[in-house]
Amino acid sequence: MKRIALVSAGTKAADMNNGNRYFRAFFDELARLGYVEGQNLSVERYSGEGRVEDFSQLAHDVVSTGPDLIYAMSGPLASMFKMSTTTIPIIAISADPIALGLVPSIARPGGNITGVSVDAGIQIWGKRLGLLVEAKPKLSNARFLASQALWERPSGSGAAIQDAARQVGIKVSGALLTTMSTQAYQPTFRLMEQEQVDSLLVSDEPEHLPYLKLITEMAARTRICAVYPYRAFAEVGGLMAYSTDLLDVQQRCANLIYRVLKGDNPGDIPFYQQTRFELVINLKTAKALDLLMPATLLARADEVIE
Helix, strand or coil, X not given: CEEEEEEECCXXXXXXXXXXXXXXXXXXXXXXXXXXXXXXXXXXXXXXXXXXXXXXXXXXXXXXXXXCEEEECCHHHHHHHHHXXXXXXXXXXXXXXXXCCCCCCCCCCCCCEEEEECCCCCHHHHHHHHHHHHHCCCCXXXXXXXXXXXXXXXXXXXXXXXXXXXXXXXXXXEXXXXXXXXXXXXXXXXXXXXXXXXXXXXXXXXHHHHHHHHHHHHHHHCCCEEEECCHHHHHCCCCEEEEECHHHHHHHHHHHHHHHHCCCCHHHCCCEECCCEEEEEEHHHHHHCCCCCCHHHHHHCCEEEC
16 A cells, blocks of 8 residues: 655645546546555645645645655645655656756756646746737736736746737736735735726636635626636636646656656656646636637637637
8 A cells, every 4th residue: 555645735635536627637547557546545635725834834744644655736835845855755746847946957857856847938928918918909907916926036927927018018017915815815806906907817826726716706807808827717717728738737647656656766757848738718708708709719729618
């Protein structure tokens, strides 16, 4: 019996099961490879519930239980685990693992960490902004919903968005959060409504995920045209999502876990760089916002929710 710890930055522990399509893909792939929960695999589930300030203590608590492997589903979480253990293997989903200081090399991670990089490069923010411009050509007052730390990071997504905005002649300012909670989102959206914000890009920080329904509902209520970083936002009513294929990410992480549980050294396994992306458009939401989505944009979508 192998014992692994699944640690999500935002998804609640109770939702990390086959009822969630992404975790279903993960567990199905593990089962295909021979590891079945309750038979030869014990799975312990943990969630940071979006509270970044608690990640360090969470990592300490998980490491103290001594699992055979830790599956950390965000770069900031993986960073905390790296500081907490040098011996327990860690499989991580992260943005650029080199920039985050997780590993010195994609090809040769070294140490006890490998995983899947979902970093598409900062140019993806120009693509997301371009989708907004296609959907609402006359937008003029855009915001980027993100943590203050991400917005202020040199050469990060905040800077990339501002550069892309200048190229299309619009201005994007930060709608910044010092923490991610209901109490933080509500006044932020009220301020955007007062400032007549007409469009929004949401950062790809996984700490948003516990609040995705709240975020999409407030965007709808304030009639803001928004593009999101994960498909799940579009599935609960968000206008558009342009994201990495998270089903593929979960399946690849399951393969890495299989290899490590069978004895491979994670430091010898290259980080996989995700290259598959999907565009999902919620046409029902577009109609509610009185947006006539261009046929060319709908034709490029991997899925249109009606």
